[in-house]
Amino acid sequence: AAGAAGAAATGLTGLAPVSEARAQTVRGETKVTKNICAQCPARCGIDVYTTDGKVHGIYGDTGNPIANGKLCPKGHLGSYFLYDPDRFKGPMRRTNPNKGRHEDPGFVPISWDEAFDTIAARLNDLRAKGESHRFAHFYGRGWGASDAGLYGDFGKLYGTPNSAIGHASMCAEGSKKAKHATDGNNSYNAHDLRKTNYMLIMGASFLEAFRPYNNMMQMWGEMRSKSPRTQVTCVDVRMNPTMAAADRALYIKPATDGAFALALAHVILTEGLWDRDFVGDFFNLNQRFQAGQRIRPGSFNEKWVHGLTEWWNEEVKDRTPEWAETITGIPARHIRQTAIEFGSTRPAIAIFERGPTGHTNGTYNGMAIHALNALVGSMFTEGGLFYQMGTPYGALPANADDFMDDYAKNGAWKSQPRIDMARTELWPMTAHMMQEAGPNHLKGDPYKMDTAMFFYTNPLWTAPDPKVWEEALKDVFVIDTSPFPGETAMYADLVLPESTYLERLQDSPTYPFEGWPMSALRVPAVDPIYDTKHFGDMLIEIGKRINGPTGDYYRIIDNVENVLRHRASGFAANPGDNGVTDFESWKEKGVWYRKPYHWRFIRGDFYEWDGQRYGILMTEDDVKAKLLKTPSGKFEFKSGYLEQYAEYINKELGIPTERVGLVQWVEPKHSGGNRDLYFVTPKTPMHAEGRGANIPHAAAIHQPVAGGRGTVYLEVNPNTARQRGIRNGDRVRVTSDLGSIEAECRFVASHRPDTIVLPFEFGHWAQGRWAKDRGPGHSGEITANVSDPVSGLASYYTGKVTLEKA
Amino acid sequence: MNDNNILKGGAGTALLILSALIFLGSLVVALGNLGSQGHASFNTSSALPWGQPIATYLYFALASSGLGLLASLPLVFGFKQYYPVAKRCVFLAFIILISGMTVLALELGNVFRMLWAIPLNLQIQSAMFWMGVFYALDLLFLLWKFGKLDAGEWDSKTSKQVGIASFIGVLLASGNLALIFGMMSMRPFWFDGLLPIYFYFTGVTSGMAALVFFVYLAHGFNRDKMHPAMQSLMTGALPKMFAALIGGTLLFIAARAITGLYSNNPEINIVWTDYLFASGLYHLSLWVGLLLPFVLMLNGKLRNQVNVQLLVSVLVFLGLFAERFYFVVGGQVVPLFKGTWYPDLIAYTPSVTEWALTIMGWSLAFLLCVLGEKFLNLSAMPDAIAKQGKVHPAIA
Amino acid sequence: MAKWGMVIDLDKCTGCQACTTACAMENNTLPGESWQDVLFYHEGEYPSGQMKWLPRPCMQCEKPSCVYVCPTRATYKDESAGGIVFVDWNKCIGCKYCMIACPYGVRFYSDEKPLIEPDMRDIYPGQNKQLWSPPYQNPKEDWSRGIGIQPPGVVSKCTFCYHKVSQAPEGTVDFDEDNPAVKEYVPACVRTCAPKARYFGDLDVPESQVNQLIGDKHGVRLKDHTGNKPQVYYLGAGAAVPAFTPADKGDKS
Ligand SMILES: Nc1nc2c(c(=O)[nH]1)N[C@H]1C(S)=C(S)[C@@H](COP(=O)(O)OP(=O)(O)OC[C@H]3O[C@@H](n4cnc5c(=O)[nH]c(N)nc54)[C@H](O)[C@@H]3O)O[C@H]1N2
Ligand SMILES: Nc1nc2c(c(=O)[nH]1)N[C@H]1C(S)=C(S)[C@@H](COP(=O)(O)OP(=O)(O)OC[C@H]3O[C@@H](n4cnc5c(=O)[nH]c(N)nc54)[C@H](O)[C@@H]3O)O[C@H]1N2
């Protein structure tokens, strides 16, 4: 990588002399480095091709088990991030004290030392005043030990409860919470899709977004060509590629997935299709579940599940397909048929993500869907689902606990709530509530932030109702670390541009994937082409400047590479399957992993891997400790976890306290409830979270389903449009309780007439020359800040709107 | 011989300056835009690659061929009444072709490369190759023939031979030009083995329109200033033939429209229903540009009036220009393999640069015409005819 | 000599457009100049509407109408290069006749209005006679085969990634990207296709994987009635292009 920065500036090095007839030429030596794509959480390993210091090619890394040599469409466009002409070229300070959409920040370059010293001075000052809690870290896409992994220690040493506020509650907490409530794992699932024979996909965008997207598509190829071919039923609120490619596409009324899933459960039970090995059976083998009829408590021998009898008696017995039809709009015969297929094909899995959970009843919807996985015995089976194992990293060179001064241990900050009020009586069940932080600051309740540092998150654009943030952050000292001029960066008082992912050294343990542990590594393809730094190094440099023992700690930690070398030492005792044993081999291969997954449910029992096979029979306690981490140690149809918050849930959702734990149907509360159309803003394959809008190639082909070249269209059922006098291609106005945005409409006759669709991507007022002002208005601006009280997940897909010709 | 050509005088100079200004103006605009933006200054795209400049070229090429064919009436087939316009026809054919080719050249991505790449590679499978060959020959023969006429060689053996060669050259060139479109089976709107006939016919019609206009222009729109032989042609055979040509053109269009409308093939049918007949301009060109002139020309009295002839020539001139435009664009408006990227017919309206090229072509033709009228004796005719004063009326 | 062929299995294709972006970056095409486009089509309506899609590279026709019409032989079919149809940028005069003649709409004249503004050509102005010169250029260039960044005024198209394919060891029949020995020689669009919906190999070898697939899964060629005889075959349901229907304008109720 040496010398790359120089070459980067010189243009077309080594091009053959031009003659009219130009012959075959090849420029320079090409080298390939390992990296990880950073455009979504899939974390695909990539091979980066660099010639003469210029990155010109990105392909999937064949040695990376997620990528397997493949990429999704965004992966190839990574060079655009590196060479984005709008990138910040070095640290800068704001000169215009006024903040707003139309205010030019007046950034002027400063040195890194000045930047760090300025921040450290503020933080030391706050700490001296006993107000260190007024410093907050916000992060979105954290990667691992070398960046977001450093937050915890920072908060505890410096003394703030706000290190760090993650974007999880603006992302997909609902599916994690649904699993937390039923099987005790506060996590997304890992899946064994290669062996799955039936898939029920509910509001997970399997062929557009669902994690890890690239690998999902690989699995799709396998599932659709293996024998037997995996059958797919897809339940969504709009036409999309997954619906189009599925064997059965069911268009559901938004937010009613719980009702559909409960009806499936009803049929599976009444038809006797449940998995006896996992669920258990009646003591009297001739007994049946009959619609509308209770079963006698104690008549059913529950095996690895808890609360089935009560669940049936209090909920499922009445949840017939006919009942569900009235709620979901899906014909009962389709529900019954799906249930019979799902219940009689093994292994079968039900997956869901932000669709069913992006509503006020999201966690309950998710629980009902996840309950199906238990009913058919897919938890921890071959072809089923499980959870992700962690990477056995080595320890850091210093232990933060040894560097805590008195203030860190007992300072005033200890009694302060987080600015977002997560884990307080307001949001007792959630770890993060980023969407609340802005509004809370604006109200000054619980307090006002003084300084906020943002890493890989841009709530000024991505939060629901982001205009509130535009007001809120006016009097906060904002530090943004994005390499790109995003909306949050436009509010920055200090810009500390991070190196792009192709220029930095960074680890990243996998998101839930196939269960066995894995950590990939970014190796810089080129030295930073501008004056930028790794976020982890920024954090460490600030740490070094904090008074007291904190500075000592960070002087030992020293830098990101040092952190990673220590983390990699853990591989010595756990050599990777690909021969990675230390930092150097990790850099060379780009990934450490170690198969297999350690646990499996086989014909009624759980077994643990003994090094050769699943040979160790697990006790119930073992299972509770490692797999089904619920109060009962079973899969809970009546959630002990939720029951701990019965009062809160009763207050928020009106569910009688004694019923709170049941997997059940809860009516959604739609924001803008008196309006007549549902509004969904899904992710498309070209959408790279909030980071893709400035990529011309992505914009050029953004929305093929409706033809969105350079923009996205509002997709409307033609009948819906006609009723409003709207013609195909008209400019339309979408109005929620918060206000209106405009868009151009395109007819999509296969959409639900009551649901309009605006793919999430454009409508930026910053973020670079191509992104700025491109496309329709920003959907977030008409998305009310309403959240599922249980998971805290912002209800992005629950808004109701009206539509008219603009 | 004083042929009363007003263009030889001050009016001609004024027109010369005017057309030169328009020509230079449009050329500056066209070259300026092409120089700064390249063909991005066109509104064509990879979805619809051929636009108004191609239609303009096609229009000029066919008008030239039409004039060439008209010239061969007296020169090859011995329709003597047409002698008075023969030389002008040959001249107009030549300059209009030059103008068309200029427009085409500026439409190409690499003009000068054409000069060696086409001859050196001899791609005889390509209709465009033959187009190059035949129009080059056509140009050559026109020039040669004009030389002969200018030298007063009306009836010499070589003059006859050149005339025949030129006639064949014109047929081959315009027929082949038709096949550039007519052989494209992947473009059903054009795909038609009889397209050469259609092109001949409409080409002669547009040539006739040009001829009528320029004949009157040369004489200050005053028939009395014409040589009697020419007067009798303009009140006799020519208007009748003009009427017949317009009628034939309408018939051809009707036949194409009816087969197109009847066809189930969307790539033909929809072009008629949703593009051509959906366009007001197309209707205008059809009804006002062709039908109205035909109706006017059917009437024996009106047919011979100067004003009517002039009006008809201008209307037909414009009508057929539109016809060419809609023909070229119509073959491409149905998106080919584009899916939702182009959910509807491809929209195309010419850009400023494309208009500049069209205007440049027109003004160049005008400019060259005035120059010709001014410095060449275009109303010349064989002495026998000139002396006779009047031609036998009953021909054709 | 080999005859290169591609097979696209529509039962597996997810319509993700990775082939499009991989091709765009490998071949440095302008935004919108998608040598490999994915086309979507809608039919029917809620609740039984259909959506189909179809990735579409150049078909490298056995009887390429683009070649027949080109007046300069700039477009040519190179039998010694597996039958790939190339554009020689040193010869092309930009007449665009080939674009008219290609039944599959796969040819591009990039000297046109930018699809995305600001125009990339302004941001990375052309150097060395290139139309534009982005920093992330593929180092491979061969204008006689239309490889690299094109000069202004010429037509471009998919080259079956000849700059990769031609480097494969003599006698390579199946270009399987999962085989480390040939991975680098596999066309970009095939190499990246996550569900493995694309295959590349030698149609002249009866037992090649492409031929096996065409045989077993009833491969078809699109628009075969044109007689162009593509060297790209499609498998699975939906391997046909619905007849064009103008968009529902919405004015009739
Ligand atoms: N391409 C791409 N992939 C990504 C990302 C990206 O930015 N781009 N980001 C990643 C991130 S951060 C996340 S959180 C995941 C999210 O992954 P997903 O949750 O799978 O994706 P979404 O697009 O949010 O929504 C999923 C689907 O829910 C549907 N839906 C909306 N409301 C309902 C409903 O009430 N019921 C049902 N059944 N369906 C409904 C939408 O139509 C959409 O198809 O994607 C990850 N993967
Ligand atoms: N309407 C609607 N809103 C949504 C969603 C939706 O589907 N519809 N999806 C939601 C979901 S699932 C999520 S996860 C959130 C995501 O929302 P955020 O957490 O805000 O994440 P991004 O939008 O990806 O913002 C990332 C920011 O990081 C910056 N960035 C890019 N690369 C780097 C880098 O290398 N280093 C650093 N330090 N910064 C970088 C970019 O400039 C960008 O501003 O959005 C949510 N908002």
Ligand code: SF4
């Ligand atoms: S799925 Fe696509 S965007 Fe996400 S990490 Fe992989 S290649 Fe990158």
Ligand code: SF4
């Ligand atoms: S990459 Fe493969 S799956 Fe994706 S659109 Fe192209 S052919 Fe289809």
Ligand code: SF4
């Ligand atoms: S698909 Fe078109 S461009 Fe490709 S070879 Fe065939 S005719 Fe030529």
Ligand code: SF4
């Ligand atoms: S545009 Fe170029 S390649 Fe196409 S036909 Fe003309 S000269 Fe041949």
Ligand code: SF4
């Ligand atoms: S073969 Fe190569 S050039 Fe052709 S579409 Fe695929 S990636 Fe593009």
Ligand SMILES: [Mo]
């Ligand atoms: Mo997310």
